[in-house]
Amino acid sequence: MDYATALTVVESFMSEVKSSLANQEPVFLRGFGSFILKHRAEKTARNISRNTTVIVPEHDIPAFKPAKEFVASISKLKNI
Incomplete structure (x- = not known):
């Protein structure tokens, strides 16, 4: 995979993560982790x-x- 293709894939993935979080929807990647929203109270x-x-x-x-x-x-x- 060349640089331009990899950049396009990563940018489109991050765009989808941003739009999902903007809609209050978490993004789960099995075996990797979750992008979630944390609520902070007034302080x-x-x-x-x-x-x-x-x-x-x-x-x-x-x-x-x-x-x-x-x-x-x-x-x-x-540990290696």
């Missing part, structure tokens, strides 16, 4: 430079959770 933070309090609203953030098989295979490589 109070500090702006140190201005010495003020800022309210950070609740929001969702994208996250990746690796599959157990993937983690196990990486652990085996580390």
